[in-house]
Amino acid sequence: MILKSKICGVCDSKTLIYITSHPHPPQFIGFIVNYPKSKRHIGLEKLNELLKIDKKKCLYVAVLVNPDHSILDQIKDLPFDYYQLYDCSPEKIKTIKEKYKKKIITAITVKNKDDVSKYEYYLNITDIYLFDSKGYEKSVSFDHKLIKDLNLNKEIMVAGNIKLSDNFVNYKKMADIIDISGALETDGLKDISKIDIFLNKIKNLKYET
Numbered sequence: 001m002i003l004k005s006k007i008c009g010v011c012d013s014k015t016l017i018y019i020t021s022h023p024h025p026p027q028f029i030g031f032i033v034n035y036p037k038s039k040r041h042i043g044l045e046k047l048n049e050l051l052k053i054d055k056k057k058c059l060y061v062a063v064l065v066n067p068d069h070s071i072l073d074q075i076k077d078l079p080f081d082y083y084q085l086y087d088c089s090p091e092k093i094k095t096i097k098e099k100y101k102k103k104i105i106t107a108i109t110v111k112n113k114d115d116v117s118k119y120e121y122y123l124n125i126t127d128i129y130l131f132d133s134k135g136y137e138k139s140v141s142f143d144h145k146l147i148k149d150l151n152l153n154k155e156i157m158v159a160g161n162i163k164l165s166d167n168f169v170n171y172k173k174m175a176d177i178i179d180i181s182g183a184l185e186t187d188g189l190k191d192i193s194k195i196d197i198f199l200n201k202i203k204n205l206k207y208e209t
Helices: 013-021 044-050 068-075 090-100 113-122 168-172 194-209
Strands: 004-007 027-031 057-065 083-086 103-109 126-133 153-159 177-180
Touching: 004 057, 013 027, 013 044, 013 194, 044 068, 057 068, 057 153, 068 090, 068 153, 083 126, 090 103, 090 113, 103 113, 113 126, 126 177, 177 194
Parallel strands: 004 027, 004 177, 027 057, 057 083, 083 103, 103 126, 126 153, 153 177
Antiparallel strands: none
């Protein structure tokens, strides 16, 4: 299995062009659409301009925290491939998926094993499961070993204070996709040199035993 990757919290054109043009681009790029508490949040006007950049081989992901229909209607024509949804009931996710015809990444925030089991509520509506920490805009960890024995028929994405120095082989054993954001920043801004290290590290992982 090849470990896929997602770079989240991209909010400037220079970084986005670099990522999409990289020899080994990530499969997913995430944009914080409606969560202004995050320093990576993008206003709608800027988002419209940013998403004019050719995604090339990447898939664009709208990161949304309990979105209302106002914001969903405002972004419905933007070139998003997935909606990554936090704090939404199964019923709400089903409605969003049917109305807006988007693939869904269901974010399950984890503190303990009971939180992990909440994936069962979304079996028939999600396309990818994301197991994340409860930190949201903060870099907070959870015990990633809590998901290592899951055997789901959907892809699993893992996030939560993942470090560039981590041994990614460990993530490969428990997930299909690694989601990273803060570890690719310097002084709160995406750092192209760190992005390059990350993407090459993911690429080279397939050569490791």
